[in-house]
Amino acid sequence: MAKMTIKKEHLKMTSVLDWLLMLLIFGVLTLIINTFSYKNPIIESIPGMLVLIAITFVGMLLAKLIPLKVPAIIYISLIALVISLPVCGAVSEFVYTSTSKISTLALCTVILAYSGVAIGKSWAEFKKMGWRGIVVTLCVILGTFLGSALIAQFVLKMQGII
Known part of the structure; x- marks a missing residue:
């Protein structure tokens, strides 16, 4: 063991x-x-x-x-x-x-x-990411938000709340 x-x-x-x-x-x-x-x-x-x-x-x-x-x-x-x-x-x-x-x-x-x-x-490190890193970050945030909203919408409709 x-x-x-x-x-x-x-x-x-x-x-x-x-x-x-x-x-x-x-x-x-x-x-x-x-x-x-x-x-x-x-x-x-x-x-x-x-x-x-x-x-x-x-x-x-x-x-x-x-x-x-x-x-x-x-x-x-x-x-x-x-x-x-x-x-x-x-x-x-x-x-x-x-x-x-x-x-x-x-x-x-x-x-x-x-x-x-x-x-x-750590702003200096953040700037090193460049514009591609910022685009990826914004896409991740947007995707997370939209995914959460879709799941919430589905669950609330299934429960008859909306």
């Missing part, structure tokens, strides 16, 4: 603390946007944000600890999927009720703001 080794050299306490700090900053900003823009009381939103932070943190840890080259988003998605399944009973009910207080748009606002700052920091 092959022995599973943990990638300890890739996981330092400072990086774990940096993750937590980043997640807490994102969480606080999301709570502020969620409260002022979407009128969800901050006290009611805190448990949902803590659930999202915990899921994300555990997924990031698993991505570093498990010796497979799997992106953290896969682990985060699997954890979220599993704990929100109805077979998890009270856990899934808590996850659903607490996270339903968080607006997806509030989360997206913070993430997109961070992405903009990250792109701004």
Whole structure:
């Protein structure tokens, strides 16, 4: 039987603390946007944000600890999927009720703001892509948007909502 080794050299306490700090900053900003823009009381939103932070943190840890080259988003998605399944009973009910207080748009606002700052920091690299890279980027964004819209349209029609 092959022995599973943990990638300890890739996981330092400072990086774990940096993750937590980043997640807490994102969480606080999301709570502020969620409260002022979407009128969800901050006290009611805190448990949902803590659930999202915990899921994300555990997924990031698993991505570093498990010796497979799997992106953290896969682990985060699997954890979220599993704990929100109805077979998890009270856990899934808590996850659903607490996270339903968080607006997806509030989360997206913070993430997109961070992405903009990250792109701004690497503007020189972005310019090196040239016009072809920009065309490909715009096509990917447009394709993703249109694909999502078509899927949403299909699902909403199937459910009789529209």
